[in-house]
Amino acid sequence: xxxxxxxxxxxxxxxxxxxxxxxxxxxxxxxxxxxxxxxxxxxxxxxxxxxxxxxxxxxxxxxxxxxxxxxxxxxxxxxxxxxxxxxxxxxxxxxxxxxxxxxxxxxxxxxxxxxxxxxxxxxxxxxxxxxxxxxxxxxxxxxxxxxxxxxxxxxxxxxxxxxxxxxxxxxxxxxxxxxxxxxxxxxxxxxxxxxxxxxxxxxxxxxxxxxxxxxxxxxxxxxxxxxxxxxxxxxxxxxxxxxxxxxxxxxxxxxxxxxxxxxxxxxxxxxxxxxxxxxxxxxxxxxxxxxxxx
Amino acid sequence: xxxxxxxxxxxxxxxxxxxxxxxxxxxxxxxxxxxxxxxxxxxxxxxxxxxxxxxxxxxxxxxxxxxxxxxxxxxxxxxxxxxxxxxxxxxxxxxxxxxxxxxxxxxxxxxxxxxxxxxxxxxxxxxxxxxxxxxxxxxxxxxxxxxxxxxxxxxxxxxxxxxxxxxxxxxxxxxxxxxxxxxxxxxxxxxxxxxxxxxxxxxxxxxxxxxxxxxxxxxxxxxxxxxxxxxxxxxxxxxxxxxxxxxxxxxxxxxxxxxxxxxxxxxxxxxxxxxxxxxxxxxxxxxxxxxxxxxxxxxxxxxxxxxxxxxxxxxxxxxxxxxxxxxxxxxxxxxxxxxxxxxxxxxxxxxxxxxxxxxxxxxxxx
Amino acid sequence: xxxxxxxxxxxxxxxxxxxxxxxxxxxxxxxxxxxxxxxxxxxxxxxxxxxxxxxxxxxxxxxxxxxxxxxxxxxxxxxxxxxxxxxxxxxxxxxxxxxxxxxxxxxxxxxxxxxxxxxxxxxxxxxxxxxxxxxxxxxxxxxxxxxxxxxxxxxxxxxxxxxxxxxxxxxxxxxxxxxxxxxxxxxxxxxxxxxxxxxxxxxxxxxxxxxxxxxxxxxxxxxxxxxxxxxxxxxxxxxxxxxxxxxxxxxxxxxxxxxxxxxxxxxxxxxxxxxxxxxxxxxxxxxxxxxxxxxxxxxxxxxx
Numbered sequence: 001x002x003x004x005x006x007x008x009x010x011x012x013x014x015x016x017x018x019x020x021x022x023x024x025x026x027x028x029x030x031x032x033x034x035x036x037x038x039x040x041x042x043x044x045x046x047x048x049x050x051x052x053x054x055x056x057x058x059x060x061x062x063x064x065x066x067x068x069x070x071x072x073x074x075x076x077x078x079x080x081x082x083x084x085x086x087x088x089x090x091x092x093x094x095x096x097x098x099x100x101x102x103x104x105x106x107x108x109x110x111x112x113x114x115x116x117x118x119x120x121x122x123x124x125x126x127x128x129x130x131x132x133x134x135x136x137x138x139x140x141x142x143x144x145x146x147x148x149x150x151x152x153x154x155x156x157x158x159x160x161x162x163x164x165x166x167x168x169x170x171x172x173x174x175x176x177x178x179x180x181x182x183x184x185x186x187x188x189x190x191x192x193x194x195x196x197x198x199x200x201x202x203x204x205x206x207x208x209x210x211x212x213x214x215x216x217x218x219x220x221x222x223x224x225x226x227x228x229x230x231x232x233x234x235x236x237x238x239x240x241x242x243x244x245x246x247x248x249x250x251x252x253x254x255x256x257x258x259x260x261x262x263x264x265x266x267x268x269x270x271x272x273x274x275x276x277x278x279x280x281x282x283x284x285x286x287x288x289x290x291x292x293x294x
Numbered sequence: 295x296x297x298x299x300x301x302x303x304x305x306x307x308x309x310x311x312x313x314x315x316x317x318x319x320x321x322x323x324x325x326x327x328x329x330x331x332x333x334x335x336x337x338x339x340x341x342x343x344x345x346x347x348x349x350x351x352x353x354x355x356x357x358x359x360x361x362x363x364x365x366x367x368x369x370x371x372x373x374x375x376x377x378x379x380x381x382x383x384x385x386x387x388x389x390x391x392x393x394x395x396x397x398x399x400x401x402x403x404x405x406x407x408x409x410x411x412x413x414x415x416x417x418x419x420x421x422x423x424x425x426x427x428x429x430x431x432x433x434x435x436x437x438x439x440x441x442x443x444x445x446x447x448x449x450x451x452x453x454x455x456x457x458x459x460x461x462x463x464x465x466x467x468x469x470x471x472x473x474x475x476x477x478x479x480x481x482x483x484x485x486x487x488x489x490x491x492x493x494x495x496x497x498x499x500x501x502x503x504x505x506x507x508x509x510x511x512x513x514x515x516x517x518x519x520x521x522x523x524x525x526x527x528x529x530x531x532x533x534x535x536x537x538x539x540x541x542x543x544x545x546x547x548x549x550x551x552x553x554x555x556x557x558x559x560x561x562x563x564x565x566x567x568x569x570x571x572x573x574x575x576x577x578x579x580x581x582x583x584x585x586x587x588x589x590x591x592x593x594x595x596x597x598x599x600x601x602x603x604x605x606x607x608x609x610x611x612x613x614x615x616x617x618x619x620x621x622x623x624x625x626x627x628x629x630x631x632x633x634x635x636x637x638x639x640x641x642x643x644x645x646x647x648x649x650x651x652x653x654x655x656x657x658x659x660x
Numbered sequence: 661x662x663x664x665x666x667x668x669x670x671x672x673x674x675x676x677x678x679x680x681x682x683x684x685x686x687x688x689x690x691x692x693x694x695x696x697x698x699x700x701x702x703x704x705x706x707x708x709x710x711x712x713x714x715x716x717x718x719x720x721x722x723x724x725x726x727x728x729x730x731x732x733x734x735x736x737x738x739x740x741x742x743x744x745x746x747x748x749x750x751x752x753x754x755x756x757x758x759x760x761x762x763x764x765x766x767x768x769x770x771x772x773x774x775x776x777x778x779x780x781x782x783x784x785x786x787x788x789x790x791x792x793x794x795x796x797x798x799x800x801x802x803x804x805x806x807x808x809x810x811x812x813x814x815x816x817x818x819x820x821x822x823x824x825x826x827x828x829x830x831x832x833x834x835x836x837x838x839x840x841x842x843x844x845x846x847x848x849x850x851x852x853x854x855x856x857x858x859x860x861x862x863x864x865x866x867x868x869x870x871x872x873x874x875x876x877x878x879x880x881x882x883x884x885x886x887x888x889x890x891x892x893x894x895x896x897x898x899x900x901x902x903x904x905x906x907x908x909x910x911x912x913x914x915x916x917x918x919x920x921x922x923x924x925x926x927x928x929x930x931x932x933x934x935x936x937x938x939x940x941x942x943x944x945x946x947x948x949x950x951x952x953x954x955x956x957x958x959x960x961x962x963x964x
Contacts, residue, residue, distance in 0.1 A: 003757055007760075008759075009866075012866075012867050013759030014755070014761065015755075016755035016871075017771075020749070020751065020752035020842065023834075023836055027833060028774050028777070030795075035785040088679070092679045098669075100669060100672060110680075111948065112949070113683055115892055115944045115949075117917075120896075120914065120917055120940050120941040121686065122917075123933060123934075124686050127930050127933065132704070133704065134693075135689065135705055150924075166682070166686065170683070175959075186375045189379065190373070192346070192366045193367065194396055195393055195396040227779075228780075230898065231896075231898035234899075235917055249781070256784040257784075262784060265784045266784055276776060276777060345663070
């Protein structure tokens, strides 16, 4: 889309874009380039600049089982939390869209979790899911030692997935509901006249029309599971126990700022960037093929 | 099959009543058009028949079976929506066949019936297209096909032609009429377009403010409008209406000075009434002619086949349709002659038709 | 909905109600735990009747996490990010949509691409830049030979240095440098009727007047929506503030959650931890509750 009517003053036009361009250059493009530079070089221990090492940093990483562990864990986390957050949100949104009694209350309250900072809900869930206090500890009262995220890697993974999904149910809910409300009411009525009951309409009419939203949310949820998870992991598990919850961003942070291995961290960043960019491109390609209702 | 009985049906959203009690009997196979301005409750009435709106009180029966508690799918009605409501993710064939699929009709038979229907509405070549790839008129046909394929007892149309351009609308009108003749199913067609209403209807129902104003054939409604509202609403240009009193000698007096002779003893002396005359019933005569109303030409509307002279009666505009060409221009003084037999008279208080012959107008009592 | 389906409706209500409980349970647990004393909060399961130590726990959390200072910083930080976004994005979008100059589409794509990589992903190099924001320019001068020229011709040593670590600009600026808001405005500007720009040209006003007198007033609801989501988003930032603010004077509330985790071998004073959590999570929640319409709208229109 283009405007027909425009202003021709180049100076003023550039001036308006300048502040944003400056910020983007300093805080986006320069660091991006820096990351590339570091990823292909190695800092000399006694100073004296960086030495070009080609793909050596990447080779090291890809041979490192600990790195592969973090990729696997990230994928498990991403898949698990996305499935739960999207599945639950979809059910709640479809039901709320039926506009039964109290739907306006549901509509507001289901959004609340998304307002909470990831680390804050991390701390809340750390308590709720603690093995010796809180709520889930009841399990241990009945079957001793069945639940302990501090010692058992699977339990820890479940804990961060639950916490993250809880927040993103709110997020997905907003998008699902808005997409559902964008479906013309007459379509639902036409289906009702065609003899389709409420449940059947969900599968025959509403879900197919939600496909673009489903796909869009799938990408967003996976990307967010890479980044927004940091606060939850840092507060709930610090990547433990035994690296069971060491997700990719957490490992970058740990290697870069605790281990001071800039080159390794930069190489990891590059891999993550490529992953995220691929996902985003996939999404943009799909958006172009969106179904339009009219 | 397909008779509809509507008994004292009301619809209210909370305290806000939109349909005030409608009584109607629709015979099987009839083509009924519900005409009225927007917000008059006509769509609500249709949606109550369809089962898309709950009925607040009263009852609706289809084929003698009260359907108040039945779901839309159990009522045997098919509906064509104003925006067509085609499923955008399904092809034309799937759209038409969806109702059959839901009903569990075996695939082979389903395909056969879809093909048959597509032939009726002229869409055989488009069965694999998505609605987005169709023109407005084709979408309209899909919507019709979707209704036809179910072989319903009752067709409901909710302003189905209002999204089409003028030319296509005329063509679709004829097609709907043809289809009705062919299928013979009872049809209820809601519109605000009076030409559509006049051309399609076996019987016309004029609604206003949630009430039925008149029920009758198009000719009846046009020639003997039962209420002042119908008189002003049906017909183009709208019927001229002027308010005044009746004197002791069967003469209507408007504005103290202008007089129109009425048929003998139509209305009692002293009655406050509204007098209506169709533009095509009034005659233009030279200014000052005995028994005519003094008027000044405002402007002349050229319609090609005829023309409408809009005149001004000291602030009241009055239209006269003439067939012949004219040299009249704005500012010319003319006279308007109204024959007593062309007069429609309405009570100024109730708006009901004052009629020498029938004591009460054909109107639902409220 | 269309038909009467009492049984189906009952099932729906049941599911929605369970969903409601799930959504509210963590809030309830945080609030109730914040009212108990340390002994009660560690009973398994935790008693759901509120205790009496709410104020004491709040006070303890307030002192332990220095929340007076930290909440204040958070408000400044989140407001600054939100304002920066609202203003800079409006300007950048105006430039992209309403001007025709060479390189315009390059600018468009340069800003657009930032949507792809969130800060967390490029955290390490961004941190390095924040340590000296002028480093990119120094490097440019070095490469182009300006440094060398200045040293040889004028005897000047060019050494650009401006560290943003432990400062408000350091907290705020990198978070402003993304395209989110720009695209919200772009979409909106594209829906503004052409006639408005034409009319204002006929009236003889230039781009500045048009921006100020027409576009800004028209964008008001978009600005509120953008401000709302950006405020909440910035308030909830964690990784970046954690890295940039080692000086407690510049720390924000959310990173203080770390200091509230009961240590493994110390007292399990979850009551204090939950009181602190409550204080820290409440402000954005209030914003979302009060501004729900704007929040939802902002979220949907920035992501599309």
